[in-house]
Amino acid sequence: xxxxxxxxxxxxxxxxxxxxxxxxxxxxxxxxxxxxxxxxxxxxxxxxxxxxxxxxxxxxxxxxxxxxxxxxxxxxxxxxxxxxxxxxxxxxxxxxxxxxxxxxxxxxxxxxxxxxxxxxxxxxxxxxxxxxxxxxxxxxxxxxxxxxxxxxxxxxxxxxxxxxxxxxxxxxxxxxxxxxxxxxxxxxxxxxxxxxxxxxxxxxxxxxxxxxxxxxxxxxxxxxxxxxxxxxxxxxxxxxxxxxxxxxxxxxxxxxxxxxxxxxxxxxxxxxxxxxxxxxxxxxxxxxxxxxxxxxxxxxxxxxxxxxxxxxxxxxxxxxxxxxxxxxxxxxxxxxxxxxxxxxxxxxxxxxxxxxxxxxxxxxxxxxxxxxxxxxxxxxxxxxxxxxxxxxxxxxxxxxxxxxxxxxxxxxxxxxxxxxxxxxxxxxxxxxxxxxxxxxxxxxxxxxxxxxxxxxxxxxx
Amino acid sequence: xxxxxxxxxxxxxxxxxxxxxxxxxxxxxxxxxxxxxxxxxxxxxxxxxxxxxxxxxxxxxxxxxxxxxxxxxxxxxxxxxxxxxxxxxxxxxxxxxxxxxxx
Numbered sequence: 119x120x121x122x123x124x125x126x127x128x129x130x131x132x133x134x135x136x137x138x139x140x141x142x143x144x145x146x147x148x149x150x151x152x153x154x155x156x157x158x159x160x161x162x163x164x165x166x167x168x169x170x171x172x173x174x175x176x177x178x179x180x181x182x183x184x185x186x187x188x189x190x191x192x193x194x195x196x197x198x199x200x201x202x203x204x205x206x207x208x209x210x211x212x213x214x215x216x217x218x219x220x221x222x223x224x225x226x227x228x229x230x231x232x233x234x235x236x237x238x239x240x241x242x243x244x245x246x247x248x249x250x251x252x253x254x255x256x257x258x259x260x261x262x263x264x265x266x267x268x269x270x271x272x273x274x275x276x277x278x279x280x281x282x283x284x285x286x287x288x289x290x291x292x293x294x295x296x297x298x299x300x301x302x303x304x305x306x307x308x309x310x311x312x313x314x315x316x317x318x319x320x321x322x323x324x325x326x327x328x329x330x331x332x333x334x335x336x337x338x339x340x341x342x343x344x345x346x347x348x349x350x351x352x353x354x355x356x357x358x359x360x361x362x363x364x365x366x367x368x369x370x371x372x373x374x375x376x377x378x379x380x381x382x383x384x385x386x387x388x389x390x391x392x393x394x395x396x397x398x399x400x401x402x403x404x405x406x407x408x409x410x411x412x413x414x415x416x417x418x419x420x421x422x423x424x425x426x427x428x429x430x431x432x433x434x435x436x437x438x439x440x441x442x443x444x445x446x447x448x449x450x451x452x453x454x455x456x457x458x459x460x461x462x463x464x465x466x467x468x469x470x471x472x473x474x475x476x477x478x479x480x481x482x483x484x485x486x487x488x489x490x491x492x493x494x495x496x497x498x499x500x501x502x503x504x505x506x507x508x509x510x511x512x513x514x515x516x517x518x519x520x521x522x523x524x525x526x527x528x529x530x531x532x533x534x535x536x537x538x539x540x541x542x543x544x545x546x547x548x549x550x551x552x553x554x555x556x557x558x559x560x561x562x563x564x565x566x567x568x569x570x571x572x573x574x575x576x577x578x579x
Numbered sequence: 580x581x582x583x584x585x586x587x588x589x590x591x592x593x594x595x596x597x598x599x600x601x602x603x604x605x606x607x608x609x610x611x612x613x614x615x616x617x618x619x620x621x622x623x624x625x626x627x628x629x630x631x632x633x634x635x636x637x638x639x640x641x642x643x644x645x646x647x648x649x650x651x652x653x654x655x656x657x658x659x660x661x662x663x664x665x666x667x668x669x670x671x672x673x674x675x676x677x678x679x680x681x682x
Contacts (some may be wrong), residue, residue: 368664517661 126577130570131225133408136561137571141409142307145558148404149308153551156403164543171537172281174530175250183253187527192513196531197251199505200364200538203388205286205360206292206381206501208354209388211237215296216349219342224568226411226418227560232302232400233393234297235553239545240392241290243538250534265410278362285359289352296345302328302336302558339566357385364508371451374439380432385500387425387471390418391497400493400550400553409556412485422497425477429504433472447517455511459524463507470500523543597671599638600625620646633659 136144153161178185188195209452210235219225220499249258261283263273275278305325326335361381364372394415401410440448454463474496478484515522566572602624611618620639621639630636639648648671649659 368666570595 122376122572123576124567124573126573128568129411129413130573131228131411131413131525131568133411133570134563134564135571136408136565136569138565141558141562141565142311144408145304145554145561146308148269149554150311152268157180157547161547164540167536168544168571169537169540171534171540174533174537176245176532177200178250178395178534179255179480183251185528185530187525187531189525190522191516191523192510192525194251194286194513195510195525196527196535197247198534199502199509200450201251202246202381202505203502204240204538206357206385206388207392207498207503208237208244208289208381208389209357209385210393211235211240212289212293212296212349213386213389214302214393216346217353219346219524220350224416224457224564226440227557227564228406228411228414229298229393229556230420230560231297231553231557232397232555233331235299235549235555236295236393236396237389238290238295239549241286241293242545243542245286245290246538248279248286249457251418268424276357279358282363285356289356292349292363296342297473299338299341299345300557300560301553302326303330303334304369304554304557306330306425308554322447330511331414335491353386354382357382359451364512369516370445370447370510371436371455371508375440375467376432376435380429382452383428383432384424384504387422387475388501389499390422390425391494391501393419394422394490394494396546398487399493399565404550404555406556409561414483415490416486419478419490419493422493423475423478423484426471426497429535430475433468444568451512454515458469458515459509460507460511460514465501467500467503467507470496483510494556524564 132141186195186197188197211230212234214226215230216239249255252258260271261273261280271417295495302325303382305321306328309318309321309325312321358378358381365374365377367373395419397410400416401407437452440452443449455461474493475488478493483489514525603625607618611622618640620643623639625636625638628636637647637648637651640678641648641652651673652671655672656676657671658674659668659671661663
């Protein structure tokens with residue numbers, strides 16, 4: 119990529135009359151200026167939600183899982199729904215950072231930093247649930263294969279629940295390393311502009327001595343490619359392992375081989391929707407519309423449309439196979455989903471996930487900010503209900519009618535979920551004011567090829 | 580339950596989730612080990628098999644080819660709950676013998 123040429127037909131990825139210095143100023147501004155009233159209002163709400171959730175988790179820890187709505191046979195409900203929802207959301211960030219890097223999609227540069235931040239924060243939320251849903255969370259370390267004297271107590275390698283432990287921890291670790299590596303030149307920029315000695319010290323520490331020499335950049339590019347190579351299989355494998363929590367069981371509606379691709383597509387679907395929600399707000403609030411352009415929004419909408427269609431196909435496949443298999447348990451599982459006591463959740467799932475992404479075929483809609491925002495919320499709600507439907511409807515009525523039961527959440531279930539949303543936004547809001555939210559070093563590398571000012575000069579010739 | 584000191588095994592009177600009297604089974608195995616012999620058929624007992632005087636509940640080592648429980652297993656009357664799923668539970672039931680002309 120030595121020349122700065124880009125075909126005129128490609129839309130500019132950096133709008134306006136930006137120079138390198140403009141980029142530095144724009145991206146550093148939210149970090150260097152104190153937050154405004156809107157930020158404080160949002161932060162207070164998020165903090166309140168987080169503290170409420172923390173209280174609910176503490177209550178659960180002290181009193182026991184009985185404070186949740188779980189009972190036989192519904193042993194998993196909001197806890198695992200939330201776990202899968204949060205993990206799924208995380209997948210978009212890794213796809214944008216890693217997969218789009220390997221595919222040389224330059225449009226990823228405006229969004230990858232925030233998308234990857236979203237991934238880290240959502241995986242943190244996801245990781246809370248396997249721990250708090252244990253009866254004895256203080257023994258959570260028993261999940262790790264550490265030689266011991268308890269007889270010895272060994273983990274069950276046959277169990278997908280254990281594979282989850284490894285998959286999620288690997289995912290969190292690799293994502294963190296990838297994110298932090300990309301942040302080094304950007305932290306260095308803040309460090310170099312910093313006047314306040316405390317700020318300078320902190321940013322010097324976290325930029326790991328980045329010097330900006332050509333050698334640093336060369337290593338940076340190499341490491342990014344290696345990490346992208348490591349992270350790409352994770353996009354597919356992590357949610358596959360999560361789907362195995364269900365697919366390796368014997369429950370009708372769960373025991374199906376379509377789950378791995380279905381879950382991965384669903385994860386990317388909901389992840390991109392969450393990225394949209396966050397970025398549409400952030401680009402307005404932090405005045406980054408020149409870097410996160412309508413083109414970026416449109417590309418993400420197209421991904422949402424494609425993955426939403428895959429998910430829709432999966433739904434139809436499940437229904438078809440349930441009928442075609444002739445297995446009455448499987449057939450009843452789906453009949454119950456559509457017509458049983460949780461039909462409303464199924465209906466929400468179908469309308470939010472199958473119908474709403476299809477309207478993105480219309481260009482006017484997928485390039486419209488308001489519509490994009492609305493659909494992103496709708497998709498996230500729909501995907502939460504998808505996990506709820508899969509888990510609760512299959513558990514509450516399985517093989518033996520004498521065991522059939524109903525589930526309803528307690529205010530602790532709901533409180534913990536709201537708490538994780540609060541925690542997520544606390545983290546994201548803090549990130550937005552202390553980290554450069556756009557990969558400004560990477561964006562600078564495409565300014566002369568894809569920046570509007572330079573394209574205008576070049577194309578006029 | 581074997582390894583968890585916090586959960587006490589009730590003396591009598593309260594039925595929790597059936598552990599197939601793992602503590603009694605473990606004691607039987609350890610007693611036999613101390614005596615340097617194999618566990619005899621009929622030595623394995625659970626609280627319910629002990630309590631039932633009619634012999635309706637039989638507990639034993641299904642890997643022992645000569646045990647009573649192995650025979651019951653091979654019998655045509657034997658079935659397990661939701662057998663077709665293939666989870667092979669450790670609890671066998673026997674079909675009631677009915678006086679009927681149908682085969």
